[in-house]
Amino acid sequence: MAQYQHLPIYKLTYDVLLRTMSATKDFPREYKYSLGQKIKDELIELVVMIYRANSAVDKAQHIQSILERIQAIQLMMRLSHDMQILPRRHYAALSEMTDTLARQAQGWLKGTTAGSERRKPERVTG
Numbered sequence: 001m002a003q004y005q006h007l008p009i010y011k012l013t014y015d016v017l018l019r020t021m022s023a024t025k026d027f028p029r030e031y032k033y034s035l036g037q038k039i040k041d042e043l044i045e046l047v048v049m050i051y052r053a054n055s056a057v058d059k060a061q062h063i064q065s066i067l068e069r070i071q072a073i074q075l076m077m078r079l080s081h082d083m084q085i086l087p088r089r090h091y092a093a094l095s096e097m098t099d100t101l102a103r104q105a106q107g108w109l110k111g112t113t114a115g116s117e118r119r120k121p122e123r124v125t126g
Helices: 008-024 029-055 059-082 088-119
Strands: none
Touching: 008 029, 008 088, 029 059, 059 088
């Protein structure tokens, strides 16, 4: 098991969190402590979920939760952009980064499920 800090998905999630901290700093007060804080909270939880998935024996369930969390983050970022409170330059970069996160999580899930298929013991019938 690789240390979670060395996982590409962990590193990218942390970079998304850092960029989001900077991007939401200029949100109007009305949205800074609601939508902006919610996005940051979801990203922090995503970092924790990556750690848990990496530590778990059955990773697939955890990775599925990670994918759902990424979709929620993408939705909130798109909403922020559509409401014109997340500047285009931040949205474009964050959108690309979260798309990459989703692809990495899908690959991780695929690798996990393929690995578990290979490890299943054969049934002995008598």
